Amino acid sequence: MSDYDALLLVSFGGPEGPDDVMPFLENVTRGRNVPRERLEHVAEHYHLFGGVSPINEQCRRLKAAIEADLAAHSIELPVYWGNRNWTPYLADTVRQMAADGVRRAAAFVTSAYSGYSTHQQYLEDIARARDEVPRAPQIDKLPVYCRRPGFVDPFVDGVRDALTRLPRDARLVFTAHSVPLAQPGREAYVAELEDVAATVAERAAPGRPWALVYQSRSGPPAQPWLEPDVCDHLDKLASEGVGAVAVVPIGFVSDHMEVKYDLDVEAADRAAALGLRFERVPTPGADPRFAALARELITEPAGGAAPDAGR
Incomplete structure (x- = not known):
């Protein structure tokens, strides 16, 4: 077993009601000079679904599935969840982890591939969140998993x-x-x-x-x-x-x-x-095989792909 003392689920985040939609889109596009009319157009996509993105509920179900998988394998590891663009915000989650005494966590992100927006940007967001939190734990992003059977x-x-x-x-x-x-x-x-x-x-x-x-x-x-x-x-x-x-x-x-x-x-x-x-075709969502990936990536023998270390 690794020396991680927590698992951090990191996702994109999404609005959970009509009043959340525009603030969420402003978070996502901050610093990119996206015209207001473009945001309003995209907001209509969310309003077709009551202003609620499915992603947060998907993360709740995935977190529960990961916790069940860890318990089934007698692994006592608390699972936290933080988002890049909406509540629960990543920095707030890292703050809670620090308060709970977490020293080193593995980050399982809801993005399976390499590249900037699918990999490197998550590293940047984790580093930014840690910078906001005194005595933040070390956080290592687990390896890219697009070719793994669980995905x-x-x-x-x-x-x-x-x-x-x-x-x-x-x-x-x-x-x-x-x-x-x-x-x-x-x-x-x-x-x-x-x-x-x-x-x-x-x-x-x-x-x-x-x-x-x-x-x-x-x-x-x-x-x-x-x-x-x-x-x-x-x-x-x-x-x-x-x-x-x-x-x-x-x-x-x-x-x-x-x-x-x-x-x-x-x-x-x-x-x-x-x-x-x-x-x-459905996405993996909270499929137990996908949830098991987090455990597999944490516990696989040395010699596999190394995690991306936080600071």
Whole structure:
């Protein structure tokens, strides 16, 4: 067993009521000079769901699943939870950890891949939170886990299940969050996505055509981002005579708003308009196999991938 005395679940955060939506979006975009009208447009996505993002409830369920997994393996380790952009804020959680006497914690983040926004930014947020807290514990981010069975296996099962409701010629469409082409770590991010998509496709539906596409771009139109966009790809498939798709959000850990709106509303509506049958595969969420990843990464023998050490 490692010498960690706590586990910290770190996530993005999301609003839990209509009054939270604009303050949350202002937190997410602070310092980026995003026009107010753009924020108001995005806010409408949340208001379609009562102003509530699913992500915090997903984190509560994941935290409970991690705690159950640790207990089942007789590991006594308190589990804390802090968000980057909404309550419970990461700095407040680190403050509580310090008050509780935590000395060194492992951070399990709800992002499976390498890259800046999916990896390095979490390191920066953890460092910033520690800077706000006197005598903050050391916090080590656990390794990237996109290729681990606990992340991949739920997608394999989800694809198999979705295909039972679609015709034999249904295509697989793997989606991930687009990022600017100039973003540091973009090449590693894309390589990992391609690898995971190929693995899931081969295990779930050998020989079936598939594609990796992107969603949720938010930058100015003149800035190049990863393409193709999922809705543009649906247009292409329909023009080729494809009649059905299973959309697999392999870039995401949970069904947060960019999955619920960008896929379940926007992409599903586009598919319906094109006459495409559409199934969306679930994300791992609180699947016990995914929850077990935290324990596995903490307890695996020396020689595996090293954690990213906090200061």
